[in-house]
């Protein structure tokens with residue numbers, strides 16, 4: 001009897017806990033003061049569907065209602081003000097549509113005009129000469145007199161004669177919201193109504209108490225209350241701090257847990273041996289000593305490949321750091337274990353270049369290599385597809401033609417994606433599916449990602465960094481020149497060609513108008529030709545409109561030194577390797593982003609001679625452009641450039657991360673809140689290390705929270 005009772009009680013308790021429908025999930029129309037009509041606008045204009053969305057609709061600033069400003073201190077910089085004074089005059093001016101009520105307020109220091117265009121009769125009744133008022137509103141000037149249109153008025157009595165003691169939240173509101181009586185102030189009223197209904201059970205703590213104590217964080221409920229209605233600036237800042245930490249910590253924890261899960265549960269192909277091919281190549285065919293960074297990264301990769309878990313690694317290496325060699329040696333390990341590899345590049349030119357250079361390096365090793373691109377002929381395609389499916393080919397290079405359904409492998413063991421930022425996630429994922437047990441994945445990028453971004457956007461991948469250049473490289477000198485200095489720049493190219501070097505001249509691609517781009521390029525080409533006439537000089541030109549074969553011929557002629565100058569659009573941005581080229585001229589450089597400029601510059605400085613990058617721009621430049629070009633001239637370090645780029649552009653804009661949703665923090669900003677991110681990451685890692693299943697009682701709040709959030713984020717947005 002007693003036993004049954006206990007069971008029931010426990011059952012009931014857990015039943016209630018798991019089925020409590022939080023008040024925060026209520027549809028917004030049920031909030032007092034909203035209703036169906038306003039709810040509709042809130043949904044459309046502010047994305048507020050449920051109570052919780054309103055709670056998360058943070059004010060973008062607060063107005064200090066603790067301050068009273070003397071009227072004489074109001075100037076053109078004044079925004080919202082609160083003044084205290086007596087009404088000295090009230091009059092109605094104008095007729096019909098221009099009718100307005102004007103009152104004067106005097107506070108001993110000066111006079112303020114108060115103006116109403118609406119509700120005149122009603123307002124007029126409440127204003128008596130000599131009556132003391134607390135007045136609040138946005139200050140402006142009319143004929144040198146300060147005025148407030150439609151101010152908030154509060155008659156001062158014995159009880160309220162002092163200034164209001166709080167910071168009033170200001171919310172962003174669209175014109176539509178404002179027009180329907182849902183302006184910034186009303187939003188505050190709704191939030192206040194909502195907060196009155198909530199207790200700390202509705203916003204339960206989700207961080208372990210140890211973390212709260214250690215990092216001096218306020219409780220979750222208090223943070224949500226105070227971010228809207230703080231009693232002081234300090235209280236507000238503490239609320240912000242807490243919410244930022246929570247956002248960053250939870251994202252780090254989620255990603256850390258994903259990584260942990262993958263490490264402990266994912267099954268991978270086991271490449272147990274480093275065999276004949278690898279050793280033969282390493283001992284007899286390696287054209288140069290590997291850099292320390294190359295060796296280190298290879299070790300990391302080998303460890304992954306032999307671990308029995310599927311490798312999922314991001315390799316970041318600055319332009320020219322020698323990633324191709326690492327890729328080749330990883331593919332040799334795959335071949336040693338009887339597996340095929342594929343090596344996917346974003347452009348035809350690059351795929352072909354990889355093919356040629358790998359073939360050359362493999363020389364007479366018994367490793368068969370093939371290539372498949374969009375421009376392979378039907379016959380070539382048939383052969384390649386058959387060889388792939390039957391396992392005759394060991395290594396296949398190519399473009400995204402490789403991910404087409406027709407491409408089947410006998411046993412794909414390793415998929416390498418070069419310059420990954422050019423591929424979408426979905427495109428990459430198609431590669432993974434080409435083997436029953438997913439192949440090992442190595443994603444390579446030469447667009448360095450700042451550490452903070454890597455942590456947040458790619459935190460679920462393991463990553464390796466190649467931060468060392470092959471020896472003997474002489475740093476590239478970068479200079480900024482105005483367009484009018486073009487003749488000098490051309491003369492400089494001549495002097496370099498005289499020394500036997502080659503030069504690139506790059507024109508921007510402005511996506512809106514392919515036609516204009518083309519015209520620009522042709523104009524540039526003619527101009528360059530005038531400076532460098534045949535037969536003394538020969539010029540290659542490559543652009544997006546050419547057929548693959550034509551591009552290839554032009555590329556090849558430059559590669560073999562047949563032409564001294566390459567005029568091109570950014571199609572050659574990634575990967576192209578012509579070590580003899582020593583000058584990179586970038587036309588209209590102000591139109592390029594930092595990572596792209598750095599990529600382009602990386603086409604020179606690949607050999608053992610001194611190289612130059614010249615960024616040409618028009619004279620008048622935006623501040624951002626000036627800053628970018630200055631950074632280019634100051635440093636060759638891709639990681640530094642990536643950090644600066646993130647600072648200038650902000651995280652929302654970085655290529656490839658926009659759609660990921662991973663950076664959609666409400667408050668946190670990975671540039672400004674770097675330090676919080678770092679602390680949060682360490683705290684998350686510690687928890688994963690000690691209690692990855694979150695089974696400990698202290699971590700229960702975390703587990704409950706993560707469970708409650710599963711699949712939820714998108715849900716509230718679907719009406």
Ligand code: ADP
Nearest residue numbers: 288289290291319320321322323324325470577
């Ligand atoms: P990226 O990392 O930009 O893809 P690449 O793989 O194209 O760089 O290598 C750039 C150049 O450096 C190539 O010419 C390559 O042969 C050369 N290289 C790579 N590793 C070394 C090394 N350890 N020592 C000397 N040269 C190297």
Ligand code: MG
Nearest residue numbers: 323324418575
């Ligand atoms: Mg490369």
